[in-house]
Amino acid sequence: MAKRPKIFRPVAATANDLSTGAVVFRGRDGTWSPDIAAAEIAATPEAADTLLAAAQADQDADRVIEPALIEIVQAGAFVRPAALREMIRTTGPTIALPADPPPARR
Amino acid sequence: MYRYDEFDRTFVLERIAEFRDQVQRRLSGELTEDQFKPLRLMNGVYLQLHAYMLRIAIPYGTLSSAQLRVLAQIARDHDRGYGHFTTRQNLQFNWIALKDVPEILEKLASVEMHAIQTSGNCIRNVTADHFAGAAADEIADPRPYAEMLRQWSSLHPEFTFLPRKFKVAVTGAPHDRAAIKVHDIGLQLTRDDEGRLGFVVHVGGGQGRTPMIAETIRDFLPEEDLLAYCEAILRVYNLDGRRDNKYKARIKILVHETGAAEFAAAVEAEFAALKGETAPLPPDEVARIAAYFAPPAFAAMPARSEAFDRALHDDPAFARFAARNVHPHKVPGHAIVTVSLKPVGTPPGDATAAQMEAVADIAERYSFGEIRVSHEQNLVLPHVRRDDLPAVFAALSQAELATPNAGLVTDIISCPGLDYCALATARSIPVAERLTERFADLDRQHAIGDLKIKISGCINACGHHHVGHIGILGLERNGEEFYQITLGGSGDESCAIGEIVGKGFSSAEIVDAVETVIDTYLGLRNAPQETFLTAYRRVGEAPFREALYAAAQ
Amino acid sequence: MPLYRDGGFVEDDWLFPPDDAPLPASGKVAVSKARFSAERDTLLARSEAIGVVLEAGDRLDDIAADLSRLALIAIRFPKFGDGRPYSLARLLRDRHGFRSELRATGDVLRDQIVPMLRAGFDALEPSHPGTIAALHEKRIVAVSHHYQPAAAGVSEKAPDRHPWRRISVALP
Secondary structure, eight states: OOOOOSSOOOEEEEEEETTTOOEEEEBTTSOEESOGGGBOOBOSHHHHHHHHHHHHHHHHTTSEEEEEEEEEEEETTEEEESSHHHHHHHHOOSSOOOOOOOGGGO | OOOOOHHHHHHHHHHHHHHHHHHHHHHHTSSOHHHHHHHHHTTTEEEOSSSEEEEEBOGGGEEEHHHHHHHHHHHHHHSSSEEEEOTTSOEEEEEEOGGGHHHHHHHHHTTTOBOTTSSSSSBOOOEEOTTTTTBTTOSSOSHHHHHHHHHHHTTOSSSSSOSSOBOEEEEOSSSOSSOGGGSSEEEEEEEOTTOOEEEEEEEOOBOTTSOBOOEEEEEEEEGGGHHHHHHHHHHHHHHHSOOSOGGGOSHHHHHHHHOHHHHHHHHHHHHHHHHTTSOOOOHHHHHHHHHTTOOOOOOOOOSSOHHHHHHHHHOHHHHHHHHHHEEEBSSTTEEEEEEOOOOTTSOTTEEEHHHHHHHHHHHHHHSTTEEEEOTTSOEEEEEEEGGGHHHHHHHHHHTTOOOSOTTSTTOOEEOOGGGTOSSOSSOOHHHHHHHHHHTOOHHHHHHHOSOOEEEESSTTOTTOGGGSSEEEEEEEETTEEEEEEEESOBOSTTOBOOEEOSSOEETTTHHHHHHHHHHHHHHHOSSTTSOHHHHHHHHOSHHHHHHHHGGGO | OOEEETTEEEOOOEEOOOTTSOOOSSSEEEEEHHHHHHTHHHHHHSSSOEEEEEOTTOOSGGGGGGGGGOSEEEEEESSTTOOHHHHHHHIIIIISOOOSEEEEEESOOGGGHHHHHHHTOOEEOOOOHHHHHHHHTTOOOOOOEESSOOSTTOOEEOOSSOTTOEEESOOO
8 A cells, every 4th residue: 555655745546446457546526437637636645545545445345456546747737647657557558569450451 | 189078177167157256256345355366366367557467377388279269369359459478388368357257268168278276376387398299309298297287286175275376397308498497396207217207306496586496306206106296295385385474485495494405305205105195197097198199190201391491492581480480390391380479579478369360270270280388478380391381481471470580689588567567666578679679680680699588577587587598677766667687597407597797777778788798798709609608608797797887987 | 153064054062262261171172282282181081072273383293193082173274375274184184094073263265165175174164254154055156076086084976987086075
């Protein structure tokens, strides 16, 4: 579980969906969605504690697994995770995924 | 190949029903994640960064065309159209939904496959020489023994909750293509003075954060005692292996802390007692299982093939392929073909659905419908007529599977790394891709010769970097990836753990650093025939360290 | 704790006094291995049955000679991933010929019941509510076909001439 960093930076709650495994973020309305732009951002340590407690309650209710707080970077309306690992979780592998040509070209 | 009968089929279907029930109990909330996790792991379901990952067992790396086609279909129906062949001769799908897993398992069962024990603290998929049954240097085919071990270890009532995972490899040839000395148990088929078949037993090898080369605890174990002896090893490990620290729980730590001689004595004592309680392998059961692996109906062919010789002469691309990807077969007029899953700039070991189908078709037409998965993350066509090699080369080329790089600098082993893996500390695949781009020139690759580069994205060493001639370990410091180079490792019969050459390199520097190592080797080798590993063993790491770090000092 | 034995839940007629408590004057008692070793003669002099409770890390050597005088051995699973009790059970049944009750206690989940029974346990003390309910309602979904003989005394049939194959006669 994410420990609170020494210097506080804004965080969002992320997890994986229980049934599909998809990466999800806890939204301002309390639902989980793949869209980090809709994520609730906790700007104070107290808000972060509340957010983590809510995320863990959702795990206990078997909606998501492995909830954690991740530091995020905000630039205007744009939100992204601070760490490379979380960037990869959010946006996918950094490599071109193997793909067959579309059926017409085969 | 081994074929299921009604008993085997029922076993797998019952296991699917059990897992379906476990998934339902998880989704309904009866099981917590803590309770479910070990259950899903025992059936190969991990949670990776982006999704669940399903690891499918390919026992000792042997596949049929029909099986490979079903894997391709699963890739299309339930994943993103590709799969990843692993260093344990298995296949991983990276984008699987938990709720789909029971259905996928049923599709697998339709072609006699499963995901049993591909993870968890149990006896994992047994691996074997990927040239088994075909290699010219083979003493005996290891697959019947691997199959007996597979059956014996399946849902074993005593050994399903071991201190840690447990990996067994078997080889039947003196040249070790199965890396048996870095396994928990490595078995090497041999014959005694009277010509009886048996095993040299190695125990306690492994990679991970504490790499160790296995100790030989038996020079000759008679064939009939195989299961009883393995049972003795496993029982000593199950009772005495450390459970207080996950990182010290593998059998290699027990062997090391106990001492090889004392550990061997404990195994022998347990084995002596067990011999009175369990029956030896009955010869007719050995023969029954061995019959499944009887050689296919090879045609009588002359050793030399005119078609092959003509293509060698006429087509330089074929000649290059033949020089690297075609290997001696035990039957005259036949050959073994390595199907490269390492084209330039692609993830090592990945194959698309169409590629899997292409290999299935080619195998059906030219290799008795049989395919192997190598622990080096390539596919193998084990039984090809030399006359057919030009046609096989052409068909593989069509599917971008004919890169003539088997055993060369671009034939890189790599774990999935931080692009997929929840444990990784750095990315591996992009480094592999950039290295293959840097060394894309085939003349240069062939001039460099035999060279194994192995990349792991964390200390768990799934990319086998410890036994790479050049090993690369990806780590993280202050949010930045960096890469440590080890030199001189080897996973074959001359097994050695690579030595760290010095401080690590940034992601931007690592490809240049590897090139420096290779250029240094080219500059100091005695002759083009002196391989990187031979040269390294002759000169040691000093010239390489100097070349890598001199500029900085 | 509910006790499951021979296909159904039964009343537990054993007493498990803690090591620091006096032995009850009467009744079947089971004590830790340490207490058994310390008070062996007193215990064996009792007219009623005696049992021993083993921890997963215990060894059998120092009680092997007394096994025939024990009517119960309970082995505690500290967590369900600790597999040592399976080996202890096999040794008790196969090597030492122990034929009395062998009970699994501690973290007993329904997903381990078949391996527990096959390793030689014949009584289970589950605490997990889902497991207890599933045993009551006979809703255990498990694998009945096996590739190894079970421990001595476990009733299974050999389906064909293949030496290791076994089929469970009845699942819980």
